[in-house]
Amino acid sequence: MRIGQAPRNRRQAVGKTLWVGIWLLYLAGPVGRLLQPGVPTAERVWGGLGLTLFVLSYLVLVFRHMWRKMTVPLQYGAPALMLALATALSWTLDFSWLVLFIFTSVATAVVLPWRQSRWTIPLVTAVLLAVGARYPEIRGYYLFAYGLPALGTGFIMVGVQHLIHTTTELRAAREEVARLAANDERLRLARDLHDLLGHSLSLITLKSELAGRMLPDRPTDAARQIADIEQVSRQALVDVREAVTGYRRPRLAVELAGARAALRTAGVEVSADPALESEYRGLAPDEEGALAWALREAATNVIRHSGARHCELLLTEEWEADERRYLCLTVLDDGAGPPRTQHDGNGLSGLRERLTRAGGRLETGPAPRGRGFALRARIPLTAAPLGAAAAPETSPESVNDPA
Template identity: 35%
Template sequence: MAHVILVMALLSYTVVTLLNLLGADMAGYQQVIALVSLAAILALQLRHSAPGANRAPLWQRCLTLTAQALLTYLPFFVFQAEWGAMAGFLAGSLLLLLPARVGWSLYGVVGASLSVPAALEGRSVLVVVYLCQSTLLTGLVTYGLSRLSELVKEVHSARDELTHMAVTEERLRFARDLHDLLGFSLSAITLKSELIHRLIPQHPQRAREEVQDVLSVARDALADVRRVARGFQDMSLEQEVSSARSVLSAADIGTTVRVSLGSVSTQTSSVLAAVLREAVTNVLRHSKADNCNIEAIQLDGNVHLLVANDGAAPDHHEHSVHGGSGLMNLEARVRAIGGEVKAGRVDGTRFRLRVVVPAEQE
């Protein structure tokens, strides 16, 4: 609609000039010259008013502006002041295609130049002022409608891009949540199933107890999938600490836990629970740990979460052919609530993950 309004306005200005010329006493060849010149100027103006015209190479802009200037000023020798309205198109094109300082300067020059033919014809001061003012006004209208059309197009393009980004972000969120929630559960099920396999021959009673734990973890995994599908992601840090202790113990990894928390917002607790779940999953999958230390301490308005384990040998690799993106997911979650993550090897064979986040979210 903005483009249609622009085209109709340019056509209207052109038709007004044509009617003024036809109302004057002109010879046949003059009418032909008027029609050809008006058509050429209109075509050039539509080109200059098109979105992105100001991004064309400088030499192209200068060439078309020069052509428009010649078509604007040469007909004055034939039609005199009756041709004055066409100078407004040139004024608008200068604003559209040239840098602001140069464009506005030349815009003023074009407006003032209309006083010359009117004065040479002996027109009154009021007519001179009218021609200069109408030229400047036409230039502003041409510039404003052209920019409006371009901005509307950019807004529509930006809206489409934002929609695409929102869909992409939602896909990333779903993938991140699925990874964070199910990675731990599936690792726990695998670990406990291997433990059951070893216990069945000589400790059947203990194996039955572990089967119950596997069923419990599987039910929790199913609930997690449903929570992801609903977009509901609240998790409890204290519950996750308890689950981590149980899984690490089943893997014969000595676990030291220290938790000292006060008032913690639901969002902070959910993020830290996801961090702890991913950290324990990495301990199980990416190390040969014998000991793991978990600390969650609230200090000076922040919650400090530390997960450290040994057995992070450089030659130990995950057996799965699929790569992971857990640490990147955690960094995204933590930074979203104003926290920071530090992770890396310590003393060669120890790996430490430290997270600091605000205890309360605004």
């Protein structure tokens, strides 16, 4: 049984019913009074009917609040009926019926909003004290036996209701977080598959067309292209598996080699900054992965959309106006340039999300020379400057060795 939730099976329903019903044992005083010998029949009939109606109103109110949406007539009518029965039975019979006011206080705390129950609970307690004042034999202790429990139990139930509402909201928030996490994972997978398959399938298409043009005159060269297709296909399968499991961390040097091969196969001349080929110590794995994805997506777009003959790859450090140092990957081509709509496709949208999550940003637009397309991916840096290489380790043997 989880608090604030309706029962899901018969066992939970029985458990909740027993939890509610066990508190009815506090009615043992009025029931015992009715069963005493010598009680007039009229009193028994009036007490039995009144108590039955009171208990039914209480149970209907509690179970309806627990399992279904409360209607306004029932929400306000049932507590009013319970208060009227508690007052009439306590006034006409004896002081043991004052316990009904405690159930009435609890019922109002459960079904009424806090702004109303904070007034109805003291009102029920005040009526209890007024009715109890007519019994001289209990004036010494009825305030502690009935008044304080009615007031305290009512406000305790207000706190319990607040706890139930908070728990319900937390469950809803947890479900929403789980849903957003699943959506984020689907987006990640879609992004990875688009980038991986778009690049690999473009290369496979180019090499297949090239092999087709080589046959039947140049079978040896065609066989070499087919072997490359097999290698690219196998690597694409490995990349897809790694993307699905979430372990893929692309490297700039690896993606540079793949971009060069793909661009040259497409007949695009490539000039790459030497900084792309060296190990960069100031770049975290996630940041390097974002730039590597940017390089892969940019190379794929050059092959598929630009119609360029030359592509330039640059990696530079830049200082921004916010006095932060950024590592900027720039891909320039001399192709057709950006579309007039300036609308990002799936690849650029996914790349923009990757860079944003890594703290960077993506810029696209016309190339500086006036013809072609420029893609710039920026990642903030906090470590060693560009080109900083690891200092060679020295040992006593190397120091003393004349060679």
